[in-house]
Amino acid sequence: xxxxxxxxxxxxxxxxxxxxxxxxxxxxxxxxxxxxxxxxxxxxxxxxxxxxxxxxxxxxxxxxxxxxxxxxxxxxxxxxxxxxxxxxxxxxxxxxxxxxxxxxxxxxxxxxxxxxxxxxxxxxxxxxxxxxxxxxxxxxxxxxxxxxxxxxxxxxxxxxxxxxxxxxxxxxxxxxxxxxxxxxxxxxxxxxxxxxxxxxxxxxxxxxxxxxxxxxxxxxxxxxxxxxxxxxxxxxxxxxxxxxxxxxxxxxxxxxxxxxxxxxxxxxxxxxxxxxxxxxxxxxxxxxxxxxxxxxxxxxxxxxxxxxxxxxxxxxxxxxxxxxxxxxxxxxxxxxxxxxxxxxxxxxxxxxxxxxxxxxxxxxxxxxxxxxxxxxxxxxxxxxxxxxxxxxxxxxxxxxxxxxxxxxxxxxxxxxxxxxxxxxxxxx
Amino acid sequence: xxxxxxxxxxxxxxxxxxxxxxxxxxxxxxxxxxxxxxxxxxxxxxxxxxxxxxxxxxxxxxxxxxxxxxxxxxxxxxxxxxxxxxxxxxxxxxxxxxxxxxxxxxxxxxxxxxxxxxxxxxxxxxxxxxxxxxxxxxxxxxxxxxxxxxxxxxxxxxxxxxxxxxxxxxxxxxxxxxxxxxxxxxxxxxxxxxxxxxxxxxxxxxxxxxxxxxxxxxxxxxxxxxxxxxxxxxxxxxxxxxxxxxxxxxxxxxxxxxxxxxxxxxxxxxxxxxxxxxxxxxxxxxxxxxxxxxxxxxxxxxxxxxxxxxxxxxxxxxxxxxxxxxxxxxxxxxxxxxxxxxxxxxxxxxxxxxxxxxxxxxxxxxxxxxxxxxxxxxxxxxxxxxxxxxxxxxxxxxxxxxxxxxxxxxxxxxxxxxxxxxxxxxxx
Numbered sequence: 099x100x101x102x103x104x105x106x107x108x109x110x111x112x113x114x115x116x117x118x119x120x121x122x123x124x125x126x127x128x129x130x131x132x133x134x135x136x137x138x139x140x141x142x143x144x145x146x147x148x149x150x151x152x153x154x155x156x157x158x159x160x161x162x163x164x165x166x167x168x169x170x171x172x173x174x175x176x177x178x179x180x181x182x183x184x185x186x187x188x189x190x191x192x193x194x195x196x197x198x199x200x201x202x203x204x205x206x207x208x209x210x211x212x213x214x215x216x217x218x219x220x221x222x223x224x225x226x227x228x229x230x231x232x233x234x235x236x237x238x239x240x241x242x243x244x245x246x247x248x249x250x251x252x253x254x255x256x257x258x259x260x261x262x263x264x265x266x267x268x269x270x271x272x273x274x275x276x277x278x279x280x281x282x283x284x285x286x287x288x289x290x291x292x293x294x295x296x297x298x299x300x301x302x303x304x305x306x307x308x309x310x311x312x313x314x315x316x317x318x319x320x321x322x323x324x325x326x327x328x329x330x331x332x333x334x335x336x337x338x339x340x341x342x343x344x345x346x347x348x349x350x351x352x353x354x355x356x357x358x359x360x361x362x363x364x365x366x367x368x369x370x371x372x373x374x375x376x377x378x379x380x381x382x383x384x385x386x387x388x389x390x391x392x393x394x395x396x397x398x399x400x401x402x403x404x405x406x407x408x409x410x411x412x413x414x415x416x417x418x419x420x421x422x423x424x425x426x427x428x429x430x431x432x433x434x435x436x437x438x439x440x441x442x443x444x445x446x447x448x449x450x451x452x453x454x455x456x457x458x459x460x461x462x463x464x465x466x467x468x469x470x471x472x473x474x475x476x477x478x479x480x481x482x483x484x485x486x487x488x489x490x491x492x493x494x495x496x497x498x499x500x501x502x503x504x505x506x507x508x509x510x511x512x513x514x515x516x517x518x519x520x521x522x523x524x525x526x
Numbered sequence: 527x528x529x530x531x532x533x534x535x536x537x538x539x540x541x542x543x544x545x546x547x548x549x550x551x552x553x554x555x556x557x558x559x560x561x562x563x564x565x566x567x568x569x570x571x572x573x574x575x576x577x578x579x580x581x582x583x584x585x586x587x588x589x590x591x592x593x594x595x596x597x598x599x600x601x602x603x604x605x606x607x608x609x610x611x612x613x614x615x616x617x618x619x620x621x622x623x624x625x626x627x628x629x630x631x632x633x634x635x636x637x638x639x640x641x642x643x644x645x646x647x648x649x650x651x652x653x654x655x656x657x658x659x660x661x662x663x664x665x666x667x668x669x670x671x672x673x674x675x676x677x678x679x680x681x682x683x684x685x686x687x688x689x690x691x692x693x694x695x696x697x698x699x700x701x702x703x704x705x706x707x708x709x710x711x712x713x714x715x716x717x718x719x720x721x722x723x724x725x726x727x728x729x730x731x732x733x734x735x736x737x738x739x740x741x742x743x744x745x746x747x748x749x750x751x752x753x754x755x756x757x758x759x760x761x762x763x764x765x766x767x768x769x770x771x772x773x774x775x776x777x778x779x780x781x782x783x784x785x786x787x788x789x790x791x792x793x794x795x796x797x798x799x800x801x802x803x804x805x806x807x808x809x810x811x812x813x814x815x816x817x818x819x820x821x822x823x824x825x826x827x828x829x830x831x832x833x834x835x836x837x838x839x840x841x842x843x844x845x846x847x848x849x850x851x852x853x854x855x856x857x858x859x860x861x862x863x864x865x866x867x868x869x870x871x872x873x874x875x876x877x878x879x880x881x882x883x884x885x886x887x888x889x890x891x892x893x894x895x896x897x898x899x900x901x902x903x904x905x906x907x908x909x910x911x912x913x914x915x916x917x918x919x920x921x922x923x924x925x926x927x928x929x930x931x932x933x934x935x936x937x938x939x940x941x942x943x944x945x946x947x948x949x950x951x952x953x954x
Contacts, residue, residue, distance in 0.1 A: 464559065
């Protein structure tokens with residue numbers, strides 16, 4: 099019986115696994131350097147966990163299941179609800195600020211396409227317990243720190259930043275009612291993702307007032323923070339939110355990552371739970387969907403039954419990022435292959451057991467050692483040694499049988515030496 | 527709204543995550559040292575993938591789901607079927623022997639208890655394309671190599687070894703029909719897991735002939751390979767299988783891991799697909815269920831629509847192993863904590879932005895650097911520096927403002943030096 103893989107999933111053969119490990123190892127290193135500790139949760143949670151605040155798009159894309167006890171579960175489509183649950187559970191014992199990261203495997207039943215799969219890995223970085231702009235700056239810095247370390251420059255990547263707090267305040271100035279905001283965010287989030295006429299049609303469904311719609315369209319066309327106050331007379335709340343955004347950009351300058359960052363009025367985010375600064379990360383070539391995104395979500399812990407605690411963070415997936423890294427040639431020569439310290443060559447079938455003995459002893463001593471299962475000719479085994487890029491080759495032949503000596507060949511210089519068996523191991 | 531975690535799953539807070547990383551990093555290192563390459567598959571596959579050859583117990587414990595396209599899927603309860611599918615898909619391009627490892631997250635709807643959870647990680651190591659005993663010896667060596675490296679000695683751990691090929695041949699000598707074998711394996715696997723009378727009742731259900739039953743009971747009480755031929759006159763097939771087992775033990779001796787290994791007639795394995803040598807790994811204290819197990823499965827690739835290719839491997843879970851490591855005190859002092867190279871202390875609120883500047887610059891230079899969000903007193907921040915076990919502390923104070931100088935304190939010696947800002951970074 100031949101069973102295919104499920105559409106939208108990936109098989110990680112060793113070459114693809116090496117790419118995944120390269121990406122994830124880089125994420126982990128950047129997280130630790132920036133002072134974040136690793137956590138993880140279960141692969142599934144109660145279904146209702148994702149029906150609270152994730153937004154309609156995510157709810158539609160859930161892989162849900164009912165277990166034998168009748169519990170309604172779902173494979174996690176994101177880890178933020180789990181983070182909120184975990185922090186709430188230990189809220190009294192966790193030292194703040196909580197600076198955590200995770201690299202969960204997530205599943206969403208999306209239509210598979212370039213850079214979008216039904217199963218992917220997502221780097222999540224969050225700071226919980228700091229309500230001030232430096233925390234937003236620090237998570238953005240952490241993402242950029244990764245990009246820079248991996249060789250993606252400000253020519254390749256842009257972090258587009260705005261603020262939902264500012265947007266809400268400005269929309270209120272325009273006259274949009276509070277209960278329209280959440281639906282409006284979903285529409286505004288689509289502004290750069292659908293044609294202009296489709297966007298305007300969606301907008302009309304939420305805002306019946308034409309003058310409001312026209313102001314919103316003008317607002318979304320703003321190119322700098324300064325232009326907002328040129329367009330409208332700001333309320334105190336709007337001015338405060340604008341000031342915060344400006345302070346954020348000052349900090350990004352201080353951190354010397356301003357070249358990676360740009361204000362972008364159209365950044366709103368699809369998820370329902372954002373409350374303040376929001377951002378999305380794109381490759382500048384601009385052919386692909388977002389590499390990642392994040393922002394401030396000050397109410398989420400409270401909505402999951404905990405206290406009111408401010409929080410900010412981001413998620414970056416491995417699919418689009420992997421495409422960008424490959425396109426820019428940044429994977430070449432950087433993937434960890436199979437490292438072999440010693441390849442043990444069996445010069446004659448009679449010595450097969452001794453070959454295994456030496457290989458096992460090398461491994462016990464902590465070295466990566468290989469040998470050939472096939473009783474191949476010496477020349478063929480030496481080729482195998484080169485193919486495995488072994489540093490040294492140990493030949494088990496007549497010298498071993500007669501005088502307990504190993505023939506050790508340096509695969510770089512080609513030099514060969516004869517060493518006593520015990521002396522060799524004593525010298526390792 | 528407060529939502530609990532799902533029963534039988536785990537939340538990995540940073541301390542639990544450190545244990546998980548310690549275990550998995552050790553598995554990966556042992557795998558690479560032994561010449562295995564990493565692979566992985568999707569978290570779910572088509573449901574029927576597990577209905578083919580996994581055995582009834584696994585099928586009952588599946589977390590199955592139907593996606594929106596009506597596909598019947600299941601979260602993977604094991605990775606071997608995925609391995610078979612992946613190898614079959616690229617059978618003509620993969621160089622043999624295929625030596626692969628993986629550390630999949632697996633889910634089984636078992637009744638949660640000590641060392642048994644509904645979600646766990648399992649180290650899988652397999653050799654595909656070698657039909658000879660050295661491959662079985664090599665996978666067993668790889669497991670023991672991990673145990674030894676992590677500090678679990680032959681006083682702590684035993685690998686109990688038998689052979690289904692031998693068992694089948696001997697059962698045929700006793701007169702058991704071929705079509706009874708598979709059901710009989712399931713019963714024999716329970717021999718040490720249920721009381722003697724329950725075992726005999728189960729046996730009676732499969733074998734109606736009392737004299738056969740009594741011979742099977744005698745056979746299962748055998749304590750050494752030699753005793754088998756004392757009990758019964760072996761067929762050629764049985765003798766061949768016994769010889770193979772003896773060759774395996776010779777090789778384990780050659781590899782110097784015989785002290786970890788013991789013949790055990792009662793090892794049969796629950797999974798349906800094993801065909802030759804089988805083994806289970808236990809802690810010698812014997813309070814816990816198996817740490818892991820494995821064996822030869824020469825027909826599985828063929829059963830999944832591929833060619834006939836021999837294969838052997840094992841799986842070791844993280845739950846029981848974690849309990850054993852904790853019991854033996856082998857986790858103490860070995861878990862990677864949050865490493866901080868530099869903690870940047872802000873001596874006065876006016877310098878907060880400069881504190882962030884220096885922290886960001888350290889991180890850009892590849893160092894793990896921390897700072898305090900709270901505008902705390904100098905003494906409190908120094909305490910925080912100690913708490914984070916930072917190697918050095920950098921104080922941003924008046925010297926920085928006046929003369930562009932950093933005060934750098936070595937947290938081990940307590941020594942303090944004043945360095946020019948640019949000189950400090952040039953010297954890193």
